[in-house]
Amino acid sequence: MTNEELKKEIIRLKKEKNAVILGHYYQIDEIQELSDYIGDSLALAQEAQRTDAPIIVFCGVHFMAETAKILNPSRKVLLPDVNASCSLAESCTGEDLRRFKAEHPGHIVVSYVNCSAEVKAESDLICTSGNAEKLINALPADQKIIFAPDKNLGGYINSQTGRNMVLWNGVCTVHDALQAENILKLKQQNPDAPVVAHPECNSAVLAVSEFVGSTKAMLNYIAKSDNKRFIVATESGILYEMRRNNPDKEFIAVPSGENCACTDCAYMKMNTLEKLYKCLRDEQPEIVLSEEMIEKAARPIVRMLDMSRELGIIK
Ligand code: 13P
Numbered sequence: 001m002t003n004e005e006l007k008k009e010i011i012r013l014k015k016e017k018n019a020v021i022l023g024h025y026y027q028i029d030e031i032q033e034l035s036d037y038i039g040d041s042l043a044l045a046q047e048a049q050r051t052d053a054p055i056i057v058f059c060g061v062h063f064m065a066e067t068a069k070i071l072n073p074s075r076k077v078l079l080p081d082v083n084a085s086c087s088l089a090e091s092c093t094g095e096d097l098r099r100f101k102a103e104h105p106g107h108i109v110v111s112y113v114n115c116s117a118e119v120k121a122e123s124d125l126i127c128t129s130g131n132a133e134k135l136i137n138a139l140p141a142d143q144k145i146i147f148a149p150d151k152n153l154g155g156y157i158n159s160q161t162g163r164n165m166v167l168w169n170g171v172c173t174v175h176d177a178l179q180a181e182n183i184l185k186l187k188q189q190n191p192d193a194p195v196v197a198h199p200e201c202n203s204a205v206l207a208v209s210e211f212v213g214s215t216k217a218m219l220n221y222i223a224k225s226d227n228k229r230f231i232v233a234t235e236s237g238i239l240y241e242m243r244r245n246n247p248d249k250e251f252i253a254v255p256s257g258e259n260c261a262c263t264d265c266a267y268m269k270m271n272t273l274e275k276l277y278k279c280l281r282d283e284q285p286e287i288v289l290s291e292e293m294i295e296k297a298a299r300p301i302v303r304m305l306d307m308s309r310e311l312g313i314i315k
């Protein structure tokens with residue numbers, strides 16, 4: 001089938017099965033186009049919680065689809081490529097975290113949503129890059145905290161809140177690969193363009209960035225800014241939404257290496273139009289979790305959503 005035929009079939013099957021397609025900003029442009037909702041991790045978790053569609057096709061990575069299943073267990077949750085993982089989720093297993101907790105008695109665990117259901121089940125509170133700073137600030141000042149699994153996001157939150165959270169040593173390999181050196185060169189060539197960066201980037205990159213925030217926060221910053229050009233230090237899928245929302249503005253992507261002009265998350269890009277079509281047609285691969293796991297992992301996610309509402313971060 002051609003891409004056009006695949007798109008038509010996806011739209012037809014989606015209607016026939018009353019399915020909803022949730023797409024992360026890092027998906028390929030064609031999938032973003034076909035998605036009913038496009039968003040960052042926080043917005044998609046909210047959407048997964050409130051949808052009444054019997055089938056959720058999650059176009060993102062495995063931990064996101066798991067989160068959707070945990071928040072809405074009576075729905076069938078599908079992921080076009082079941083191998084679409086995440087370097088952060090892979091860096092820490094439930095067993096790893098149990099051991100880490102035993103080494104740090106008296107600490108609560110705040111985990112970045114980029115982790116497996118098993119790690120969520122071992123956590124007290126989940127956060128996303130869109131709410132991490134405010135949630136951590138809302139915890140008692142003397143509360144000892146383990147932050148897992150992203151040491152870059154955790155280090156950034158420590159620097160912003162004055163906390164001294166113990167950090168699990170994981171990174172997003174996509175964001176961590178970006179180098180301050182390359183950004184400084186781009187800044188020299190484009191002095192009118194502020195740098196916007198995701199907090200999963202390393203501290204040297206964040207130190208030379210004018211704005212640090214989640215995908216949604218970056219989009220908001222750009223929409224409100226009077227600047228016409230921006231240097232973008234994050235995954236390249238976001239450029240689709242940046243360009244769509246700001247046709248009058250120009251975006252300069254920070255390359256991840258000497259020979260690469262792009263910054264693609266290989267996991268996010270595993271979902272293709274063909275896999276999305278087959279997934280809707282066959283209702284496979286499906287996310288399946290035990291009731292016990294769903295119950296344990298739901299607690300810290302629901303706590304995150306409740307706190308985010310109380311703090312006015314989400315509606
Ligand atoms: P957000 O969508 O929460 O900004 O996270 C970015 C990311 O890397 C998702 O895997």
Ligand code: SF4
Binds near residue numbers: 087088114172265
């Ligand atoms: Fe994971 Fe990084 Fe890919 Fe996001 S961009 S899914 S954090 S590897």
